[in-house]
Amino acid sequence: MKKWSKKQKILAILLLAFLAAQAIRPAKNNGSPSGPKDISTVVAVPDSVMTALKKSCYDCHSNHSDYPWWDQIAPVSWWITNHINEGKRKLNFTEFGSYPAKKQAKKLDETAELVEKGEMPLSSYLWMHADAKLSEAQKKMIVDWARAAEKTIQP
Template sequence: MIKKILLLLLVVLIVLQLFRPKLTNTATVASAGNINNSFAVPADIDQVLKTSCYDCHSNKTTYPWYASVQPVGWWLQDHVNEGKKELNFDEFGTYSLRRQYKKLEEIGEQVDEGEMPLSSYTIIHSNAKLTPEQKRQVMGWSEQLLNEMKAKYPVDSLIRKK
């Protein structure tokens, strides 16, 4: 009986391999909407973003080998799709001023609270884990951009009234 169950599970896993999610790595060159085209991103911050954020928050996802194994690939692609929907650094320049401001606030807050990058990501991608210095740099950079936006635009256009 156990052999039949294991054989059935093996057959199901093999059949699952035939149904793969569509990978969403769409950019081979820099996009016009990339955050670097809208804001000053120092080289050290840009490198941190590329190492720790871009796999889920840009159009330049580097898929690991296990993305080809189902059902892990489905879970991973859903996670990437959600990340890009929430924040996409390759489309940041196309966001409204209010959304850009909100996303910059969230970047600082989530890095400060250790919510990003996700621990489930840094387990396998240990180089994506932010050092205290990198956290401080990213938070300082986002705060600087927020202040620049406040100085340049009317606050009402940036902050939604409650």
């Protein structure tokens, strides 16, 4: 019987570790994308804005994400889950109504600023979700909406 070389042993161990990692499945963000505390219950959100938000923002900033096929593979699944959880901690459109008024206004201001600067959606997200890229007209529409909505929030 032929002995395995050191390189073959290392590759076998790495393969086994990779296969074992597949058993560690993070919880999915599969809640409802809208609900009683959704942003649309707090401020008026035109259909065109809501469509753009759902296409470009809701995967990371709501209680529901549409997962790509590659999210089934560890360690990518761990990274995506962490990214979604971080995005929801910063802004969750599904839970927007639970924020104090001051925080709601601040989040709308931040939304306008980040979209206007092209910092949202993240380039790392757009790399694999080209359809989420906002046109200049969509960016302006979201920025104008967020700024107008911010003014309607009563502290």
